[in-house]
Amino acid sequence: MILRNYITCLFICLFVTVSAQEIHTGLQNNEFDVEVVVENKDSGDYIKNAEVFVSGKYFNYNEIYSYYLIKAKVGDQLRVSHPDFETVYYTIKSDEEIKILVEGLPAEREAVLSKSSRKMKSISATDLYHQYLDSVNFYKKKDIDLSLSFVEKALQNNQSKQRNAVSYKTLADVYLYWKQYDLAVNNYKLSIQIKENTATEIALANAQFLLKEFKGSKNTYTNLLNQKLSNYERILVLEGLGDVDFSSKKYNTAKTYYKQSLELAKERLVTSKITDLNSKLATVFASEGNVAEANIQFNNSLNLAAKENVDRSLEEEDKVADFYNSNRQFDDEIKLRKESLIKAESHKTSEKKLNLEPDSITSQKINYKIGNAYILKEDYKKAIPFLEKSKKDADEKKDITIEKDATRKLSEVYATVGAYDKALKSYQDYVKLVDESYIQKEQEIQQVKRFSKKISDNQNRISSLEKDKELAESKISLAYIDQKLSEESNQKQRMIIYSLVGGFLLMSLLAYFMFRNIKQQKLANNLLALKSMRSQMNPHFIFNALNSVNSFIAVNDERNANRYLSEFSSLMRAVLENSDEDFIPLTKEIELLELYVKLEHNRFKDKFDYTISVDENIDLKQFSIPPMLLQPYIENAIWHGLRYRKEIGQLAVSIDKKDDDTVSVTITDNGIGREKSQELKTKNQLKQKSKGMNNIKNRIAILNDMYKDRVSVEVSDVIENGEGTKVVLLLKKK
Numbered sequence: 001m002i003l004r005n006y007i008t009c010l011f012i013c014l015f016v017t018v019s020a021q022e023i024h025t026g027l028q029n030n031e032f033d034v035e036v037v038v039e040n041k042d043s044g045d046y047i048k049n050a051e052v053f054v055s056g057k058y059f060n061y062n063e064i065y066s067y068y069l070i071k072a073k074v075g076d077q078l079r080v081s082h083p084d085f086e087t088v089y090y091t092i093k094s095d096e097e098i099k100i101l102v103e104g105l106p107a108e109r110e111a112v113l114s115k116s117s118r119k120m121k122s123i124s125a126t127d128l129y130h131q132y133l134d135s136v137n138f139y140k141k142k143d144i145d146l147s148l149s150f151v152e153k154a155l156q157n158n159q160s161k162q163r164n165a166v167s168y169k170t171l172a173d174v175y176l177y178w179k180q181y182d183l184a185v186n187n188y189k190l191s192i193q194i195k196e197n198t199a200t201e202i203a204l205a206n207a208q209f210l211l212k213e214f215k216g217s218k219n220t221y222t223n224l225l226n227q228k229l230s231n232y233e234r235i236l237v238l239e240g241l242g243d244v245d246f247s248s249k250k251y252n253t254a255k256t257y258y259k260q261s262l263e264l265a266k267e268r269l270v271t272s273k274i275t276d277l278n279s280k281l282a283t284v285f286a287s288e289g290n291v292a293e294a295n296i297q298f299n300n301s302l303n304l305a306a307k308e309n310v311d312r313s314l315e316e317e318d319k320v321a322d323f324y325n326s327n328r329q330f331d332d333e334i335k336l337r338k339e340s341l342i343k344a345e346s347h348k349t350s351e352k353k354l355n356l357e358p359d360s361i362t363s364q365k366i367n368y369k370i371g372n373a374y375i376l377k378e379d380y381k382k383a384i385p386f387l388e389k390s391k392k393d394a395d396e397k398k399d400i401t402i403e404k405d406a407t408r409k410l411s412e413v414y415a416t417v418g419a420y421d422k423a424l425k426s427y428q429d430y431v432k433l434v435d436e437s438y439i440q441k442e443q444e445i446q447q448v449k450r451f452s453k454k455i456s457d458n459q460n461r462i463s464s465l466e467k468d469k470e471l472a473e474s475k476i477s478l479a480y481i482d483q484k485l486s487e488e489s490n491q492k493q494r495m496i497i498y499s500l501v502g503g504f505l506l507m508s509l510l511a512y513f514m515f516r517n518i519k520q521q522k523l524a525n526n527l528l529a530l531k532s533m534r535s536q537m538n539p540h541f542i543f544n545a546l547n548s549v550n551s552f553i554a555v556n557d558e559r560n561a562n563r564y565l566s567e568f569s570s571l572m573r574a575v576l577e578n579s580d581e582d583f584i585p586l587t588k589e590i591e592l593l594e595l596y597v598k599l600e601h602n603r604f605k606d607k608f609d610y611t612i613s614v615d616e617n618i619d620l621k622q623f624s625i626p627p628m629l630l631q632p633y634i635e636n637a638i639w640h641g642l643r644y645r646k647e648i649g650q651l652a653v654s655i656d657k658k659d660d661d662t663v664s665v666t667i668t669d670n671g672i673g674r675e676k677s678q679e680l681k682t683k684n685q686l687k688q689k690s691k692g693m694n695n696i697k698n699r700i701a702i703l704n705d706m707y708k709d710r711v712s713v714e715v716s717d718v719i720e721n722g723e724g725t726k727v728v729l730l731l732k733k734k
Contacts, residue, residue, distance in 0.1 A: 032095040036068040038080060041101040049130045050082040054092075055232045055270055067097075073269060077230035079199075083129070083166040087197065089230065129154055129163060133170060140174050147174045165195035172203065181211035198224070198233060205240055209247070218244045231268045235261050239277065246284055255284050272312075275304040279316060286323055298323060310343055314361045317343075321369065330377045334370055341366045364393035364402045371409060380413045387413065404433040408562075431553055434565070438546070564602060571595045575628060582703065583624035586655075586663070586731070590614065593653065596631055600638050608642040608669075610651040618657045622733050626703055626711065632696055633667050633715075633727045641671020641725055644680060658730065665729040673722040674715075 036059075038047040048061045052068040054077070059070045072078070072092045081087040085102050132154040139146040151171045155164065172187035188204035191197070201224055208217035221240045229237065242257035262277040282297030298320045305316035317340045324333035344363045367390035374383035387410045394403035407430040414423035553561050574592055578584045590612070597610050614620070634653070642649035652668045671677070700711050710732045718724025 031071050031073050034070050034072050034092065034095055035097040036070055036078065036080070037066070037097065037099045038068070038082075039099065039101055041103045047082065047102065049134065050080050053079040053081070055268065075231075075268065077232065079230060081197075081199070083133070083163040084160070085162075087199075129159065133166070136170050136174065140177055144174060144178050161195050165191045165197065165200070167191075168194065169197070169200045169203070172200075172207070176203070176207055176210075179210075181207050185211055185213070198227060198229065202233060202236055202240070205237075209240065209244055212247075214244050214248055231264060232270060235264050235268070235270060235273050238264070239273070239280070242280065246280070246287075249287075251284050251288050255281065258284065271304070272308065275301055275308060275312065275316070278304060279319060282323070283319075286326070291327055294323065314340055314343055318361045318366075325369075325373060325376075328376075330373045334373050337366050337370045337373070341370070362393070362397070362399070362402075364390045364397060364399055364406070367393065368402055368406050368409075371406070371413075375409065375413060380417050383413055384410070384417075400433060400437055404430065404437055407433055427558065560602075564599070567595060567599055567602075571599065578627040581627055582706070584627045585621065586623040586625050587620045589625045589627065589630065590620075590655070592628065593630055593634065597634060597651070597653070600635075604638065604643060606648065607645065608638065608649040608651050610653070612653045614655045615657045615663075618655065618663055623663055623731055625731055626699060629696065629699070629711070630665060630667065630729065633729075637667060637669040637671060637725060637727075640677040641669045641673065644672045644677070645670075661733045663731050665731060667727040667729075668718060668724070670718065670724045673717060673719075674725055675722045 036052055038050050038052075039045065040047060046066050050061075050068075052059045052070060054070050054072050057071075059068050061067075062069050070078070074092060074094070076092045078090045078092060078098065079087060080090075080100055082102075088100055090098065132150045135150040136147050136154070139150070148171070151167060151174070154167045154170075159167070168187045168191035172184045172191065175181075175184035175187060184207040185204065188200055188207055191200050192204065201220060205217050205220035205224065208214075208220060218241065221237050221244065224233075224237045225241075238257050238261035242254045242261065245251075245254035245257065258277050258281050262274065262281070265273040265277060278297050279301035282294045282301060285291075285294035285297060301316050302313075302320055305313045317336055321333045321336045321340070324330070324336065340361070341363060344361065344366055367386045371383040371386035371390060374380070374386065387406050391403055391406040391410065394400070394406060407426050411423050411426035411430055414420070414426055571592065574588070574595070578588065578592075594612055597612065601608070601610060630653075634651070637651055642651060650670050652666075654666045654668075656664045656666070658664045672680075696713075700713060704711060712730045714728045716726050716728075718726050
């Protein structure tokens, strides 16, 4: 006779009863199979779509035997969750069957399998909620549009709070996979607001970390430490706290959290986490400059990763090899990367899977890094075959980034060893790849814009469902009040007055909500307008910059071309990183200006000199500014003022302290002036300038409306005859 552990859970309330069992001492440290049955107590139906989770692993329903077959050890915590009943937690005590009985769950809500006849029962046509969730998870990594459409369907009907909370968590999981971290955070919070759940809170903390909301992430993780957690959940929370402190460069506390998490992972034999935590501890030691301790931890993580699988081993070997490179241990790096190369080339199936990710470990990347290590060792002849193999593999796999970098390195190495014909050929190939890379980047930017618009449209539709539910509830409430008023029409005058007052209060509440919605819509429109304006960057600058690169290439000035491309890439990267921000620190804006003016000066050295001065008395950390707000004024000064001078002009940018709460940014040039510049321009140029200036004015107007007059700009002539232009921008403390 087989003894069973029975766990009974109510649809609303939860209670657990466990029959007395002796722990099998022989199983304490070994993994074994456990059968988990989840059954509707009222109908005897098996529940097939629960989430059964043990130590970081999910286990699926076995259609043949009608149970979930899990792998566990004594002391592991089982978690069973479902949209229609409270989450069940249970500590594994033996390898005996675990049975979970659910009361109050309608039979038609499940696709079930009868225990006696083993025949499928029919699925209710009226409740497709679980099918929708299954479809969401099926399309999650394949098609975000389909995933979101099924979430929308799951939310359309008047579902329970438990179901709505699960739906919004599932939606957040989809956004997290597609790296839409802000939307993931919002939907995790909405799920928790509807119904608190530990797993959702852990997911929220992780999403906040990925969004770089380190303060919010740490608060969420810290609050979780005070809750009742399973061993695996506590490992995740401690690891998350370590990640946050490491990102904030608080290395001592990061090590403390990682060590606590590692001790618990070793105690519970959670192999994957033991590997990860050893690796993260090594990274902390490396960041502190403790190379010896970092080497020890990295060796541990390498040995552990090798016992897991090839993909995890390749990932860890790449990380350790990068560490060797940063410490100039080139021989160790080359040896380790050659071992990785053998694994990657013999593991074709995994490599194809890894190629789906932009940061995957591929043969072309490994070959490139080996070649680069030989270059750093100044062993150029040994570097050549690895770079050539990297270029060839990258070309076959359409990895233009690695192909471009490998081609450039080959050109440099050939030139170093005196193979000038090959160096020239490689350089010409490199130039072609640069052009292809820019075209590819432009296409990627357009794809990202279309992708973002699709996500925004879907999210707006889903958000409107929540508003529709609120409106429907309000209508039901008003209808109920009307009915009560008609039924009580014969009551005393005082009761009528009270009813009227109640109606007035309800109308006031509705008016308040309408006013708030209008205000929120106005804010949303302002944010959308700002985002649209920020995304516009003067295309003339981009194309002129590319022309400058071509001119450098035409005269074989490779050094200036590479330097110009590198500086231009840094500027574009900085612009894109700040494109979603209303304000950025003033220090970042100054860095952008310095880089932009430097690029323009490289192109027009014979037209102007420039100075950028910052008052040392200003605490720049206390001030922020809309990104790329000053650049158009400087561009106008160079292109429409200084460029037309016959002799070298002067451009001066000064940032001075006006008072404790205000700084003044002054841009002065001794160009031909606004009036003469207008006379020299074509109609098309006048139209473009007008659009650019209107864009700036509109940005300032919207930001001042949102943030209470923080920015003001005044433009004037420097000399009475109209020559020279002076722009004064006043910026108030944030």
